[in-house]
Amino acid sequence: MKKCLVTGMPNVGKTSFVINFAEYMGVKELKLHVKQVAGYTAINNYSLDEARRKLISVKDNATKEVQLIKLEIAKGKSIKELQLIDSCGLSDGIHPDEEVRLAMARTLKLIRDTEFILHIIDINNIKKDKKDRDILLPVDRLILDYASLEKRYAILANKMDLSCAELNFKLLKNHLRDIIVIPISSLYKEGFKEVKKMVLSYV
Ligand SMILES: Nc1nc2c(ncn2[C@@H]2O[C@H](COP(=O)(O)OP(=O)(O)O)[C@@H](O)[C@H]2O)c(=O)[nH]1
Numbered sequence: 001m002k003k004c005l006v007t008g009m010p011n012v013g014k015t016s017f018v019i020n021f022a023e024y025m026g027v028k029e030l031k032l033h034v035k036q037v038a039g040y041t042a043i044n045n046y047s048l049d050e051a052r053r054k055l056i057s058v059k060d061n062a063t064k065e066v067q068l069i070k071l072e073i074a075k076g077k078s079i080k081e082l083q084l085i086d087s088c089g090l091s092d093g094i095h096p097d098e099e100v101r102l103a104m105a106r107t108l109k110l111i112r113d114t115e116f117i118l119h120i121i122d123i124n125n126i127k128k129d130k131k132d133r134d135i136l137l138p139v140d141r142l143i144l145d146y147a148s149l150e151k152r153y154a155i156l157a158n159k160m161d162l163s164c165a166e167l168n169f170k171l172l173k174n175h176l177r178d179i180i181v182i183p184i185s186s187l188y189k190e191g192f193k194e195v196k197k198m199v200l201s202y203v
């Protein structure tokens with residue numbers, strides 16, 4: 001089965017994207033496959049509202065497990081399956097909490113092992129100061145440099161519903177001319193049509 005990893009820094013909206021994109025793709029009840037450290041996979045059932053309430057958080061590193069949703073996607077006359085994978089966000093430095101460090105290590109392994117990467121960035125995280133050499137935060141730069149060469153890859157510029165997002169998006173687009181960058185709002189399910197097109201071309 002084909003796999004798509006949704007990755008990026010903490011709090012950028014990865015879990016929001018995964019839940020709301022699954023809903024956009026026609027999922028009515030969420031069956032979340034959660035990989036346990038012990039090795040087995042538990043299946044947690046949620047209504048979409050319940051999932052949003054319980055799994056989306058303003059706190060950093062709220063997602064520690066690798067959790068995935070299986071999407072059934074109609075393509076022509078056939079149904080294709082895609083695993084949409086959500087995991088712990090990556091941040092700079094050495095995290096003081098061992099559990100988070102291990103969760104980040106699992107994410108790094110997933111980035112290495114998954115062929116299709118959707119890299120979510122928070123459009124507010126764009127650096128506008130002329131003194132900065134890069135417009136991206138270091139962790140985002142690392143993900144981009146690795147995944148854009150090795151993988152099928154796109155950046156989803158999230159939180160486009162916020163003020164100043166348009167200006168930041170223009171700067172980002174200018175800066176990353178060779179990369180697919182799709183503006184989205186996970187919260188309001190905006191920009192999902194473009195993402196769906198990309199997903200359809202992959203499955
Ligand atoms: N304004 C706005 N907030 C968002 C959007 N997507 C996610 N958020 C908020 O960002 C925070 C982190 O979301 P979450 O999905 O848990 O991020 P994760 O750590 O990357 O999984 C939550 O407070 C969300 O409500 C968006 O498109 N617009």
Ligand SMILES: [Mg+2]
Nearest residue numbers: 014015062063
């Ligand atoms: Mg999360």
